Amino acid sequence: MAKSIKLTIDGVAYDQWLSGEVTRDLKDFAGAFSFTFRDPERSMNALPFASNAAVRKLKPGPSVEIKIGRRLVLKGAIERVEAEASERQTSITISGRDMTGDLIDGAAMADEAEFKNVKLEEAAARVAKPYGLSVRTEIDTGEPFQRYSLDLAETGFSAIEKGARSRHALVLSDGVGGIVITRTGQTRAPAELRFPGNVLFSRGTFSHEGRYSETIVRGQGEKAGKQRGAAALDATAEPIGADDREDGDGSATEKERKGTVATGRSKDDEITRHRPIVYLARSKADNVSAQDEADWFNRTARAEGEEFTHTVKGHEASGQLWTVNQIASVSDAFLDVDRDLLISRVVYREDSAGIATDLTYQSPEAFDKEPVGNRRKNKSSKSKAKASGKLDGTASAL
Known part of the structure; x- marks a missing residue:
């Protein structure tokens, strides 16, 4: 049976692998891959019973292209090779990333x-x-x-x-x-996700680790808010004596401080304990960019505290690949989730057990600056009634 995931190494098709994974993750930026297969050449050299096969040894460096179906999804290189051997068999695992890994x-x-x-x-x-x-x-x-x-x-x-x-x-x-x-969620996923339903496996993580009651970003701007005119030098002026100098009232210093120091603050209302954190802006900042950065830290930390993963059969739905940065309608009676979520990670898998895709979701406001509104809340009870019923936690096993 032809494989769904097609691997090409230095222009040569390679289909002897036993298991393969291709990963796309919003947080990791670069796409990644991993393939494990029996290594005939190493087996032939090490084990007397191994069959001879015209397969070259694989080492880090060769270019890789990966297709799922007919769609090219990754171009990169082998970065790591792991070889294992026992008394009866040998195997080799290659892994790497797409071109942005460098x-x-x-x-x-x-x-x-x-x-x-x-x-x-x-x-x-x-x-x-x-x-x-x-x-x-x-x-x-x-x-x-x-x-x-x-x-x-x-x-x-x-x-x-x-x-x-x-x-x-x-x-x-x-x-x-x-x-x-x-921006996030410019398109929608090709199908709704339901558990019980078309989802084979469900897993969720709820955590307050890494979340803070208030996120503060401080930075320094290029100059004070108002333009200052250049003071012309007077070549005929006499130096000012010590008795003629006037003490300042500090107002100029305060104005200068306000013009150059930028601060952004963002609160996480779900964290009720006193847990503030302060970051330094990584680029020249004004109050607007400092506020945006504080919001970004707060939203991403909150999103990482809630992650849901579903496993579905196949790599496609309605003829379209599952992919990251799509909004999916998710209903999970076990995790008590019934709302639109952002697909933040996709793992395409293929092995002896079959073809499957792992979809990881986060709340969509994690990666944008739009108002949170009701996006972290489940749909109304009327909407829930249309979905599959809740699991009965009191039911006895059959």
Whole structure:
């Protein structure tokens, strides 16, 4: 039976693998893959009973292309090879990431640099160009940055992500050599998810770890809020004597402080204990960008405290691949969830047990700046009545 996941290494189709996974995750940026298979060449060299097969040894470095069905979903390289052997068999596991993996690990620039008056997508394109990556934006990224500084030894992804964070934009890898600047949930998932129903397995995590009662971001702007005129020098003026000098009242210092120091605050009303945290803005900040960054920290921490995962059969629904950054209608009687959620992670799996996809959801407000509203609340009871009934916790086993 033909496999759904198709692996090509250095242009050669490879289908001897026993299990395979392809992962896309909003939090990890780069797509990842892992394949495990029996290694005929190593078996032939090590075990007298092994059959001879014309399969070369695999090492880190070769390029990889992965298709699911006919759709190309990942272009990258093998980064790691793990070989195992016992008395009766050998196996090898290869893993790696798509082309943006180098941007996560490598420096943005060899030396400190600074871009002036650039929009987010322009700064991202300059950072990504040496890595052979393209950049496209699906949104208006707002006003240009007056100064976009790249710190020494800052990674390429970190240099792009800090700008996106201050604009409440989402930076994604398209898996095949491109970077996409977008917003969350621009499209809907191809089908509703129901447990009991089309969901085979359900798992949820609820945690207050990493969440804080108030998130504070402090930063420093480029200059005071008002423009100052240049004071002309008077070559004929006499020096002011000590007795003629007037003491200041401190008002100028206070005005200067207010003009240069930016602060953003965001509260998590679900955390009732005193648990504040303070971050320093990673780029030149005004009060607006500092507030946006504080909101971003607060929302992402809250979302990471609630994660739900469903396993469904196959890799597609209604002829479309499940994919990240889609809004899905989720109803789970076991987890008591009945609302729209954002697909934040997708794992396509294929092995001897069959073909399945793991879908991980988070609350959609985690990655945008729109009002939270009712997005963290379940649908009304009328809507629930249409879904599958609740599980009966008092029922006895059959």
